[in-house]
Amino acid sequence: xxxxxxxxxxxxxxxxxxxxxxxxxxxxxxxxxxxxxxxxxxxxxxxxxxxxxxxxxxxxxxxxxxxxxxxxxxxxxxxxxxxxxxxxxxxxxxxxxxxxxxxxxxxxxxxxxxxxxxxxxxxxxxxxxxxxxxxxxxxxxxxxxxxxxxxxxxxxxxxxxxxxxxxxxxxxxxxxxxxxxxxxxxxxxxxxxxxxxxxxxxxxxxxxxxxxxxxxxxxxxxxxxxxxxxxxxxxxxxxxxxxxxxxxxxxxxxxxx
Numbered sequence: 001x002x003x004x005x006x007x008x009x010x011x012x013x014x015x016x017x018x019x020x021x022x023x024x025x026x027x028x029x030x031x032x033x034x035x036x037x038x039x040x041x042x043x044x045x046x047x048x049x050x051x052x053x054x055x056x057x058x059x060x061x062x063x064x065x066x067x068x069x070x071x072x073x074x075x076x077x078x079x080x081x082x083x084x085x086x087x088x089x090x091x092x093x094x095x096x097x098x099x100x101x102x103x104x105x106x107x108x109x110x111x112x113x114x115x116x117x118x119x120x121x122x123x124x125x126x127x128x129x130x131x132x133x134x135x136x137x138x139x140x141x142x143x144x145x146x147x148x149x150x151x152x153x154x155x156x157x158x159x160x161x162x163x164x165x166x167x168x169x170x171x172x173x174x175x176x177x178x179x180x181x182x183x184x185x186x187x188x189x190x191x192x193x194x195x196x197x198x199x200x201x202x203x204x205x206x207x208x209x210x211x212x213x214x215x216x217x218x219x220x221x222x223x224x225x226x227x228x229x230x231x232x233x234x235x236x237x238x239x240x241x242x243x244x245x246x247x248x249x250x251x252x253x254x255x256x257x
Contacts, residue, residue, distance in 0.1 A: 004031020005073070007121060009042075009110045015127045018091040018192050021084040022126070026110055028081065030073040038113035040067040042085050045123055046092060047105040048167045051156040059123075060155075061109070062165050063088050087128070089192040092153055092169035094128045096138060101151055132227045133197045134190050138171075140236040145176030146186070161198065161219070163191050170202070182244040196223040201239070203247040218243035 011024035026040055043061040050057070067083045085108065094104040107123030130138060149172040158168055170187045179186075187202040201218045220239050222230070 004033060005029070005035045005037075005112070005114060006031075007110060007112050007119075009108065009121065009124055011108065011124060011126075014125060015095075015129060016087055017129050017131055018087055018093070019089045019131070019194070021086045022108070023082070023084050024108075026067055026081040026083065027078070028073055028112075029078040030075055032075055034075050035073045035114055036070070037068070037073055038070050038115065039111075040081060041065065041111040041113075042067060042083060043109045043111060043120075044085070044087065044091070044126075045107050045109050046153055046167075048153045048155050051154060059105070060153075060167060062167070063091075088164065089194060090163055090165045091128055093130045093134060093190070094126070095130070096148065096151065096171075097142075100127050104151060104153070131192055131197065131224065133222050133224060134192075136227055136230070136232040137188075137199065137236060140232040141173060141176075141188075143233050144236060144240075145178065146173040148172075149174050149185075158189070158191075158200070161191065161200065179240055179244065183247060192224075196221055199239070201243045203243050216243070216247040218246050 006029045008027045009024060010027060011022060016022050028037070028040075042065045044063040045059050045061045047057050048060040063086070065083065065085045067081050073079060092104070092106070094101060094106045105123070106128055107125050109123050110121045112119050112121075129135075151169070151171050153167050153169050155167045157163065157166065168189050168191070170189055172185065172187045175183055175186055183203045185204040187204075189200040189202070191198040191200070199220045199222065201220075203216050203218065218239070222235075
């Protein structure tokens with residue numbers, strides 16, 4: 001880095017969950033001259049697909065924490081700056097079924113300012129595991145025969161849904177056999193907050209002979225507490241049947257006058 005300053009960010013355990021704090025240290029070492037550090041800031045960064053069009057995915061910073069403000073590092077001096085970087089409740093998950101998905105790039109980036117110069121280091125990879133309710137629901141999808149198709153982050157806010165991040169995660173499934181007639185595709189979005197989990201279903205059915213399709217949105221909510229007392233397979237089945245009924249009603253359109 002500039003001025004002979006070296007920077008290294010250490011996170012002992014890169015596995016975490018939404019709503020937790022990620023502990024670590026930023027290690028600074030000056031060279032042969034003193035360095036005036038204006039600030040050290042950490043940012044959570046992830047790979048986001050555009051809302052529309054053919055533009056390539058971009059890295060988006062969605063949460064920042066200031067580790068320290070201005071200070072002077074003497075020549076030859078080293079300093080360790082501890083931090084506990086909070087993860088927003090809406091942080092997308094990047095580990096499903098115990099496996100980290102390579103295309104879901106998530107990391108912590110260290111920004112150091114020295115005078116007018118700014119350096120943003122490489123991403124330190126993180127593994128964001130599901131919250132207990134998310135994990136139970138993903139397990140219930142597997143029990144009901146759904147197969148994971150694709151996962152990604154999409155730019156844009158969801159209409160009519162309160163959330164803070166400028167993007168949302170969609171988890172796409174091949175539909176289980178019991179539900180394959182009424183719908184052909186299902187995408188799920190999780191939006192967590194301190195009390196619970198908003199679950200959004202994007203139901204799609206492609207009508208090949210007609211050459212068009214139709215989709216509808218259904219929303220559900222569960223609390224974080226009491227996850228071990230819920231029959232998640234039964235709950236998910238009821239949600240799916242409700243979503244299918246709603247989807248069929250929306251596809252039929254308003255009644256004829």
